[in-house]
Amino acid sequence: MTPSPRLLLTIDYESWFAPSRRYDFLSPEKRRALDDNFARDVIDRILEVLKDVKVSFYLVGELVEWYPDLPQKIFDAGHEVGFHCQIHRPLTILSDIEHDLQTSITWRRQYKVRGFRAPMINTVEGVYPLLEHNGFTYSSSLYAPAGTILRKGNIWELPVSTLPLLGKPSSFLAPRRMNLPLVLGGEFPYGSSMMSGLFPKTVLKIIENEFKAGLSPVIFLHPYEIVSPAGWPKRFARDMIANPLLYPFTINKLSFLNDLLKSFPISTLENYINGIAQ
Numbered sequence: 409m410t411p412s413p414r415l416l417l418t419i420d421y422e423s424w425f426a427p428s429r430r431y432d433f434l435s436p437e438k439r440r441a442l443d444d445n446f447a448r449d450v451i452d453r454i455l456e457v458l459k460d461v462k463v464s465f466y467l468v469g470e471l472v473e474w475y476p477d478l479p480q481k482i483f484d485a486g487h488e489v490g491f492h493c494q495i496h497r498p499l500t501i502l503s504d505i506e507h508d509l510q511t512s513i514t515w516r517r518q519y520k521v522r523g524f525r526a527p528m529i530n531t532v533e534g535v536y537p538l539l540e541h542n543g544f545t546y547s548s549s550l551y552a553p554a555g556t557i558l559r560k561g562n563i564w565e566l567p568v569s570t571l572p573l574l575g576k577p578s579s580f581l582a583p584r585r586m587n588l589p590l591v592l593g594g595e596f597p598y599g600s601s602m603m604s605g606l607f608p609k610t611v612l613k614i615i616e617n618e619f620k621a622g623l624s625p626v627i628f629l630h631p632y633e634i635v636s637p638a639g640w641p642k643r644f645a646r647d648m649i650a651n652p653l654l655y656p657f658t659i660n661k662l663s664f665l666n667d668l669l670k671s672f673p674i675s676t677l678e679n680y681i682n683g684i685a686q
């Protein structure tokens with residue numbers, strides 16, 4: 409059974425520096441100093457903005473270590489607590505993924521984590537058996553046209569939404585990330601906050617059309633796009649000079665989020681998956 413159309417709104421809950429690869433191999437202490445309580449301090453404001461609307465938060469586990477109150481606040485507000493890996497960096501080697509899953513086991517159990525979102529929406533087919541083994545029921549770690557629901561062994565894969573402009577693709581093997589082949593293949597990855605940063609009105613219009621077609625789009629935002637960090641975006645200038653594609657992640661999307669909240673019915677992915685599984 410396909411549940412009724414809704415917007416599957418997700419927040420990849422990570423520090424402000426996570427889009428850049430410059431900090432991946434710093435010591436955790438240095439990353440914590442860089443975060444400087446940002447991820448701890450903005451959660452209250454974000455929960456306030458969401459009010460009664462329930463969404464899926466995919467948390468970076470390192471933040472749970474630094475700020476143990478963080479998952480509890482999200483959980484107590486009735487949102488889904490999902491997993492965005494223990495440390496936010498490219499994870500496409502199975503032994504690295506396995507290690508990352510091991511180090512996060514305690515808090516994932518505590519908050520009944522069932523959903524997985526790979527950092528940078530970049531994963532490999534071999535991740536699915538590992539997820540199953542670790543108690544997950546679903547993943548949202550590919551890009552694919554809205555309405556695509558895949559079964560990977562016993563794991564559901566509910567991809568971040570694209571709009572296919574040149575006909576629907578037929579193969580959905582990981583990795584399906586935002587890269588040139590995906591875009592040249594005619595898919596507009598409107599579920600990414602990169603696109604809602606650059607083209608917010610277009611993305612809203614697309615979501616409206618997807619609803620008319622009976623589809624449930626999956627889109628993501630980040631905390632630093634809802635509440636801008638202090639000294640923003642200057643603080644991120646070196647990263648943007650090195651990689652100008654990071655610029656759209658620094659655009660504040662609070663008014664886009666407010667438009668979503670007032671325009672569409674919204675639910676967590678966990679809720680949606682439970683509807684399919686019945």
Ligand SMILES: [Zn+2]
Nearest residue numbers: 420422527528
């Ligand atoms: Zn991320």
